[in-house]
Amino acid sequence: MKNIITHAIVIGMLLLAPMHGAFAQTTEYKIRVDGLACPFCAFGIEKKFNKIDGVKFIDMDLDKGIVTVEADSVKLDDAQLKKLFQDAGFTYRGKQESVK
């Protein structure tokens, strides 16, 4: 009986394991921002993203006007991003997102 229970637990864990990946998946956002011409100003963007739970990576390419954000367990939508960049002093233009 003990063996049966142990086997059932092991099988159950194996079946649930792939779902862990689904819950913990990372989404990468490539965000186009206008007005981004100085990192001192851009520091405000970084601070605002850092306040969002689940955001774990921020990368800014000033030359291309692209902010790259990686986030777990949080969905960043257009309205939220528009306000975030407006508060930081910039203009949000759009985003592309992909699951990593």
Added chain:
Amino acid sequence: MISSKRTKCPTPSRWLAAALTVNAITAQPALAAPITFNTALPVASGEFLARQQFIVNQSGDDPSGLNRDRMAKTSVTVLGYGASPKLALFGVIPYHDTSLSLTRPDGQRVTRSASGVGDITLFGRYTLLQHDEKGKNFRFAPFAGVVVPTGVDDKRDAIGVLPAAVQPGNGSWNPLFGVITTYQTLNYQIDAQLSHKIINTTNGFDAGDVTRLDASLQYRLWPRSLKGRVPGFLYGVLETNLIHQQKNAIGGASDPDSGGTRLFITPGIQYVTQRWIIETAIQIPVVQDLNGTALENDYIARISARFNF
């Protein structure tokens, strides 16, 4: 390119990347901004910034024959807060240490000096126009505020009450207003400011109102290319300051030996990272069209640092 990592990184590679990017944060370039005026300082909504300046203002070219020599050393703390995306509030707190030496008619050389907190300036800036494009932006913002008479204006020494040129404070509430505009690209930034300060009468003394037109060009000298990560930006700065002050009035009578127009050319340099900036500049008077025997400036030297919280 700027990047940062949150501390919650699930894999060793993420930790490595985090370590690299934390290094990048502390060493990344930042915005240049004018050195000789504070109205263009950028601050995001809900965020703070601070600027600490040390200024030495030397005046010693005296046409009066009294051989006057005035040295004013000032520490200026500027605090900024983004009240909203468009409204920024600033406080400017000076601490003065000023001395004035002159030769009296009897041939005796005297020095009179005073130090203390000066008059605090409070002002707000509202961004009226904002136009953003990829890698560039334009801002136009009026500002208005008031100089609060927090500094002592009736200090005395053994001779008597010190002259107004030495007192830490002015003693009156003085409104100021103006406009500031900024055009910024990845390679350079131009700022221009027009301002006017009304100086009211106190203790029978009315210092002349001040109108000034300031311009600043900050040009990125290094690195020349933005590809890849760089330790910081080095900006060459060239500013001009055209300052006109009306004549003072004492007891209602105009002082013919006061006021006039000064034009300064100000070369400077800035080293800029994402969280701090250090900068220095020297204001060199190239035109001093002053009234009567008003004391002329020799130079104004500035060194300052700025921090993002």
